Amino acid sequence: MELITNVTEYEKLAKEKLPKMVYDYYASGAEDQWTLKENREAFSRILFRPRILIDVSHIDMATNVLGFNISMPIMIAPSAMQKMAHPDGELATARAAASAGTIMTLSSWSTSSVEEVNSVGPGIRFFQLYVYKDRNIVRQLVKRAEMAGFKAIALTVDTPILGRREADIKNRFTLPPHLTLKNFEALDLGTMDKTNDSGLASYVAGQVDRTLSWKDIKWLQTITSLPILVKGVVTAEDTRLAIEYGAAGIIVSNHGARQLDYVPATISCLEEVVREAKGRLPVFLDGGVRRGTDVFKALALGASGVFIGRPVLFSLAVDGEAGVRKVLQMLRDELELTMALSGCTSLREITRAHVITDSDRIGRSRL
Numbered sequence: 001m002e003l004i005t006n007v008t009e010y011e012k013l014a015k016e017k018l019p020k021m022v023y024d025y026y027a028s029g030a031e032d033q034w035t036l037k038e039n040r041e042a043f044s045r046i047l048f049r050p051r052i053l054i055d056v057s058h059i060d061m062a063t064n065v066l067g068f069n070i071s072m073p074i075m076i077a078p079s080a081m082q083k084m085a086h087p088d089g090e091l092a093t094a095r096a097a098a099s100a101g102t103i104m105t106l107s108s109w110s111t112s113s114v115e116e117v118n119s120v121g122p123g124i125r126f127f128q129l130y131v132y133k134d135r136n137i138v139r140q141l142v143k144r145a146e147m148a149g150f151k152a153i154a155l156t157v158d159t160p161i162l163g164r165r166e167a168d169i170k171n172r173f174t175l176p177p178h179l180t181l182k183n184f185e186a187l188d189l190g191t192m193d194k195t196n197d198s199g200l201a202s203y204v205a206g207q208v209d210r211t212l213s214w215k216d217i218k219w220l221q222t223i224t225s226l227p228i229l230v231k232g233v234v235t236a237e238d239t240r241l242a243i244e245y246g247a248a249g250i251i252v253s254n255h256g257a258r259q260l261d262y263v264p265a266t267i268s269c270l271e272e273v274v275r276e277a278k279g280r281l282p283v284f285l286d287g288g289v290r291r292g293t294d295v296f297k298a299l300a301l302g303a304s305g306v307f308i309g310r311p312v313l314f315s316l317a318v319d320g321e322a323g324v325r326k327v328l329q330m331l332r333d334e335l336e337l338t339m340a341l342s343g344c345t346s347l348r349e350i351t352r353a354h355v356i357t358d359s360d361r362i363g364r365s366r367l
Contacts, residue, residue: 007290007311007327014085014314021171022084026313029257030163035265036257039288042265046297047356051343059336060346065282065305066152066227066248068124071101072332073305073347074295076312076324077253077286078128078154078231083111083179085317091120093312096324098123100332105154105307108141111175113182118148126152128231130159131216132189133209141183142224153224154251155217158232160210163259217245231286234269236276243280249304250277253286256309267298271357274302292334299347300355 004010015023029036061072076097083089090112097104098121105126106117114127127145131138142153167173175181181189189207220228227248233239234252242250252266252273263269266287274283282304289295289306298306308331315323344350 004326007315007330010311010314010318010323010327014317018085018317021173022176024167024171025081025165025173026079026085026310028165028167029261030165030259031261033257033261035254035261035263038265039254039257039267040265040290042268043288043291043294043297045358046267046301048293048296048338048342049354049356050341051354054343054345056340056343056345058345059339061332061335061339063305063347065103066229068103068151070103070124070305072335073299073303074289074328074331074335075103075284075305075307076105077307077309078105078107078126078156079309079313080107080109081111081175081179081181082107082313082316084176085313086320088320089316090117092316092321093324094120094123094125096321096328097125099325100328102328106145106150108183109181111179111182113185114141114145114148114150116182118150125150126154126229128154128156129220130156131209131212132207135209135219137184137187137189138220139223140187142220142226144183146224146226150226152227152229152248153220154229154231155220156231156255157212158253158255158259159208160212161208163255163261165258214241214245217242217247221246229284233273234263234266236272239273239276239283243277247281249282249284251284251286251307252303253307256287267294267301270298270301270303289331292331292336292338295331295335296338296342296350297355299350300352301357302352 063073090110094104094117103124105128107128108130127150229249229251230242230247231251232253233242233250252270254263254266266285270285277283284305285298285303286307289308295306311327312324315327342354
């Protein structure tokens, strides 16, 4: 295999290797896919203001998330059905994350159960939760995640209905017959019916609770002592509500541009959320991160860390656990390089003054 020098190169290789239905499911966004492109392009409009003549012989990238020490501010986002990418699926991803000293978030719709993922050994893991209409299912699932040693719940709040993913409709996407949604297998909810459009969209319409509202965060707090991260916040108004209802953290996310098209890139929403949070809870960024420079930009705009999704899926498809390890290492190395060339020796030295955004340029042009 040709030497892979950056994270993006895995996508082309994954496309060559995966069945079209699977690649399209992982890669595509909603409708016109404007937000999918913008999640990446918005990073390219943020430029650096590096500082020079600073001793950068030692660079510390370690950080703390919800009381857990990790090696770097780069974590793994929840991505569904990873055994479509590689036979080891989520188990390989969990091992790679633990090896890198960082956090993995397991999707509710994983093809390995919480118990199976726990069995790979030690590691800091969060559990992503969809709230089903049957709240007893939610209670059971959260309790199982707790028992399996998961340390936080990442509550997805942007999916009362599945976004219109036209590639999945064309492909009549469904979970391959040899796989199940393992966490739901015992509940007879582990498979998807074949339909004339997207099998996942039909599954969501049948199972996921559209009545989910802010009061349900309070309800979740009555069934678990785990901290609850709210995943899918993109505005100041919802940041205020997340704080009011006791969220432990916010993940600024547009669901990988797979829900509502023509929402801004997450990196474009980040500063609004951070300003409203005022340090009262940590804010993380999910979406579009492909370079260590992207990580630095997010940190400079106030993120406490970032989550990566598609790079994990594509590297898993290409080279299993070793691929995921390599993606995490490449991003770590690139972040270290960016910090050194910007004159930062620790994460707390990365400040808003290290970057220039579109709004900065507009402000300056008015002066």
